[in-house]
Amino acid sequence: MRFFPSFASILTLVLAVALLTVACGGSAPEPPSVPAAPAAPAAPATSAPTETLPAAATAAPTAAPTEAPAAAATTVPTEAMPATEAPVAAPTEAPAMMDGATVFTLGEGTIARYKVEEVLANTGFKIATGETQDVAGSIAFDADGGVVADGSRIAVQAATLRTDSNRRDGYVRNRTLLTDTYPEVVFEPTAIDGLPASLSDASGPVDFTIAGNLTVRDQTREVTWDATADFPGDGTASGMASVMFTFDDFGMDKPRVAIVVSVEDEILLELDFVGAITGP
Numbered sequence: 001m002r003f004f005p006s007f008a009s010i011l012t013l014v015l016a017v018a019l020l021t022v023a024c025g026g027s028a029p030e031p032p033s034v035p036a037a038p039a040a041p042a043a044p045a046t047s048a049p050t051e052t053l054p055a056a057a058t059a060a061p062t063a064a065p066t067e068a069p070a071a072a073a074t075t076v077p078t079e080a081m082p083a084t085e086a087p088v089a090a091p092t093e094a095p096a097m098m099d100g101a102t103v104f105t106l107g108e109g110t111i112a113r114y115k116v117e118e119v120l121a122n123t124g125f126k127i128a129t130g131e132t133q134d135v136a137g138s139i140a141f142d143a144d145g146g147v148v149a150d151g152s153r154i155a156v157q158a159a160t161l162r163t164d165s166n167r168r169d170g171y172v173r174n175r176t177l178l179t180d181t182y183p184e185v186v187f188e189p190t191a192i193d194g195l196p197a198s199l200s201d202a203s204g205p206v207d208f209t210i211a212g213n214l215t216v217r218d219q220t221r222e223v224t225w226d227a228t229a230d231f232p233g234d235g236t237a238s239g240m241a242s243v244m245f246t247f248d249d250f251g252m253d254k255p256r257v258a259i260v261v262s263v264e265d266e267i268l269l270e271l272d273f274v275g276a277i278t279g280p
Contacts, residue, residue, distance in 0.1 A: 101141065101151075101280075102278070104277050107274050108274070110271070111132070111271070112134075115267070117263070122259065129164075132157060145197030155186050158184060158185050159179035168255070186215045188213045195208050206228065209227065214269075217251065223245060225243040226241065228240060242271070
């Protein structure tokens with residue numbers, strides 16, 4: 001008779017386990033590791049604070065400074081440029097700021113030339129002539145016809161002077177004019193005598209003189225050129241100016257080579273000029 005009770009208790013135990021299993025089966029959806037869901041919110045919670053705070057904080061400040069200054073900076077410089085160009089035009093016109101100023105500017109066809117008399121062992125007497133077209137400059141006149149010294153300068157590129165002898169040219173460049181150190185021969189006019197107060201009134205051939213400072217190497221001397229020019233009345237002028245000086249005047253040694261028997265002391269400097277007149 002004890003068998004039944006033992007069987008009953010086992011059955012009861014089995015039923016209890018079954019019920020317990022069913023009960024667990026309802027909550028068994030361990031998938032409803034929805035307890036894991038709490039863990040999921042924890043992840044969004046971490047990313048939310050991390051992304052939201054910086055995102056919001058970065059978006060707002062970045063948008064404001066990026067667009068505001070960009071617009072302002074782009075517009076201001078763009079409009080400021082015209083304002084900057086106006087002052088640039090003023091300095092450009094500053095030289096012509098002298099009302100009534102007239103300027104004679106050398107043009108194509110102008111030639112600078114030197115002449116020196118020499119005696120060579122093989123050919124005898126000769127006039128050594130060196131010339132170049134590498135000349136540039138201008139002479140400015142005020143309303144009264146006086147020379148504006150600050151706006152007047154004529155420069156000859158000494159290294160480009162050529163004669164009929166490469167040997168002579170090399171000597172002149174390297175020993176006489178020292179062109180590596182002093183590349184230009186410069187004349188700065190200070191006064192002109194013999195021209196009308198207004199160049200526009202000049203007509204036909206006119207003789208005049210030009211005084212100023214001539215610089216050869218590191219020596220500067222006051223010289224006066226004799227000149228003649230033709231004014232055809234079309235805003236141009238052409239002519240020739242010449243001046244004579246000695247080697248000693250500018251601290252230059254006369255050429256001394258075997259083939260040269262003698263060289264005269266004087267040097268004749270000439271300028272065949274062609275140019276245009278601008279202004280009143």
